[in-house]
Amino acid sequence: MQTGWSNETLREIFPAVWDGFLTVLQVTLVAGVVAVVLGLLVAVGERGGPVWMRRPLGLVFQFIRNTPLLVQVLIVWTATSLYINPDWSAFAVGSAVLGVHYASYTSESYRAGIEAVPKGQWEAATALNLPSHRVWSAIVLPQMFRRSAAAVGNWIIAMFKEVPTLFVIGVMEMIAQARAFQGQHYTGAVEGYTLAGLLFLAASYPVAVAMRRLENRLAKSNY
Numbered sequence: 001m002q003t004g005w006s007n008e009t010l011r012e013i014f015p016a017v018w019d020g021f022l023t024v025l026q027v028t029l030v031a032g033v034v035a036v037v038l039g040l041l042v043a044v045g046e047r048g049g050p051v052w053m054r055r056p057l058g059l060v061f062q063f064i065r066n067t068p069l070l071v072q073v074l075i076v077w078t079a080t081s082l083y084i085n086p087d088w089s090a091f092a093v094g095s096a097v098l099g100v101h102y103a104s105y106t107s108e109s110y111r112a113g114i115e116a117v118p119k120g121q122w123e124a125a126t127a128l129n130l131p132s133h134r135v136w137s138a139i140v141l142p143q144m145f146r147r148s149a150a151a152v153g154n155w156i157i158a159m160f161k162e163v164p165t166l167f168v169i170g171v172m173e174m175i176a177q178a179r180a181f182q183g184q185h186y187t188g189a190v191e192g193y194t195l196a197g198l199l200f201l202a203a204s205y206p207v208a209v210a211m212r213r214l215e216n217r218l219a220k221s222n223y
Helices: 007-048 051-065 069-084 090-115 119-127 132-169 176-187 189-220
Strands: none
Touching: 007 051, 007 090, 007 119, 007 132, 007 189, 051 090, 069 090, 069 132, 090 132, 119 132, 132 176, 132 189, 176 189
16 A cells, blocks of 8 residues: 555546546536526515515525535435435536525625615616616616625635535545545545645636736726
8 A cells, every 4th residue: 555645646546636626617617607696686685675585585595604515515415315306416416505505605795786886876766767677787786796796706716615515425526536546546645635736726826816806906996
């Protein structure tokens, strides 16, 4: 059994870990779409929806924000397997749970952007008797997106780094691939985990820098 670092083992494990990295990107893409769209719907619903909707919606997403992602993944996976459809893929369930979990955070970023729209603009829209859909599409949402873009981007980066949580339900991302290789060959743990960490860094760091620059640029602009 190998006990030290091996470049040969690194070469052998690279294809498996790379496949896991592609899976991470796919999960991030699907979950990111869910988080961005659902978060927007929740934010608009809490701000402009009917009264009967606002309170339950807020309570549900408050619960999601304050419970661990791992617990949510295991509960939903177990429930869907036992009571809905045992043939649903771990990829689909995991991506959905991850997206909904982070929608609870993106909705807060959107909500902050909505609340930052000057009160005078709301009052002017009311004075002009603009229809609700026109107020949101032409006045509120464009300003909200500009204010919340950097924050939402940072949540997507955080979500990208949370994808390995899904290995507990069988999503074959990088950590799961490294564990599988180790189980088959009784070696490769250090090489596999190190490679996974480097791939995470290589993918997330440039995006994080871009988000920081965007955030600083928006903070300095007058809007």
